[in-house]
Amino acid sequence: xxxxxxxxxxxxxxxxxxxxxxxxxxxxxxxxxxxxxxxxxxxxxxxxxxxxxxxxxxxxxxxxxxxxxxxxxxxxxxxxxxxxxxxxxxxxxxxxxxxxxxxxxxxxxx
Amino acid sequence: xxxxxxxxxxxxxxxxxxxxxxxxxxxxxxxxxxxxxxxxxxxxxxxxxxxxxxxxxxxxxxxxxxxxxxxxxxxxxxxxxxxxxxxxxxxxxxxxxxxxxxxxxxxxxxxx
Numbered sequence: 001x002x003x004x005x006x007x008x009x010x011x012x013x014x015x016x017x018x019x020x021x022x023x024x025x026x027x028x029x030x031x032x033x034x035x036x037x038x039x040x041x042x043x044x045x046x047x048x049x050x051x052x053x054x055x056x057x058x059x060x061x062x063x064x065x066x067x068x069x070x071x072x073x074x075x076x077x078x079x080x081x082x083x084x085x086x087x088x089x090x091x092x093x094x095x096x097x098x099x100x101x102x103x104x105x106x107x108x109x110x
Numbered sequence: 111x112x113x114x115x116x117x118x119x120x121x122x123x124x125x126x127x128x129x130x131x132x133x134x135x136x137x138x139x140x141x142x143x144x145x146x147x148x149x150x151x152x153x154x155x156x157x158x159x160x161x162x163x164x165x166x167x168x169x170x171x172x173x174x175x176x177x178x179x180x181x182x183x184x185x186x187x188x189x190x191x192x193x194x195x196x197x198x199x200x201x202x203x204x205x206x207x208x209x210x211x212x213x214x215x216x217x218x219x220x221x222x
Contacts, residue, residue: 033210042114042201042212043155058209090155097143097162097205101155 002026006091006102013081013109021076021105023091031094032074033058034066036087037104043090049074081109112137112206116213123192124221130177131187131216133202139163142206144185146176149199149215158200161185192220 004025013019025032030051035043035058045058047066055066063085065077074093078085086109091102113136123129135144146158161169161176169176177186185204189196197220202213 035212040214042203042214044212045210048210056208059211088153092155097145097160098157099145100157104153 004091004093004100004102006089006105008105009103010106011108013078013107015082015109017081018077018079019081020078021089021091021107022073023075023102024073025091025093025100026072027093027095027100028071029093029095029100030071032068033092033094033099034064034074034076035090035092036060036085037090038087046076046089081107083109085109112139112142112204112209112211114202114204114211114213116202116216118216119214120217120219122219122221123189125194126191128188128190129192129218131189131200131202131218133185133187133213135183135185135202135204137183137204137206139206142204144176144178145203145205146174146185146187147201147203147212148196149201151198155201159187189218194220194222196220 007022033048034046049055049068052071089105115134142163144161148156159171159174161178175188199215201215
């Protein structure tokens with residue numbers, strides 16, 4: 001039982017490049033989330049998906065797109081990376097009230 | 111918009127003593143949930159405790175309890191009998207109808 005997995009763990013991009021962060025959960029949860037955590041700050045919600053086939057914007061959605069591919073997978077895409085998107089990205093899934101987080105992806109945009 | 115405030119950037123506590131981490135919130139939602147998470151230096155986020163806005167009793171999970179005062183909009187975390195392994199960042203969070211917001215966190219250091 002792996003819980004929530006994220007790939008990659010680390011990534012360096014140049015400004016303007018694109019990439020997709022992958023997230024998968026094996027707990028059969030309906031809700032999934034993408035957050036970013038900047039140094040010295042709490043997490044901020046980028047997008048969430050309450051169920052398969054639905055996605056909604058969170059607090060900081062600009063510059064990102066998401067896809068809820070199926071119940072297990074929820075990906076985050078940066079179409080044209082900017083230095084302001086340098087952050088640690090966490091994926092999470094939730095059922096009832098317990099939210100499980102992935103290990104995070106550390107992204108640096110130069 | 112929802113807002114979570116943690117006013118203590120850092121806290122120190124002696125091993126085996128109790129410590130309270132403060133959290134206040136603001137929301138117009140009638141139904142919401144309050145969470146506490148622990149983030150050790152390794153970086154993972156660990157769920158500690160949850161309190162629903164309609165729960166009348168304070169939540170408890172082992173050494174963690176949540177002091178929920180709805181009228182004051184506060185949801186303080188109490189850790190009893192602190193251990194060295196409790197040293198970490200602690201985040202308060204609130205889930206409303208369409209949003210999830212985190213506070214800036216409190217860094218707790220447990221002294222031997």
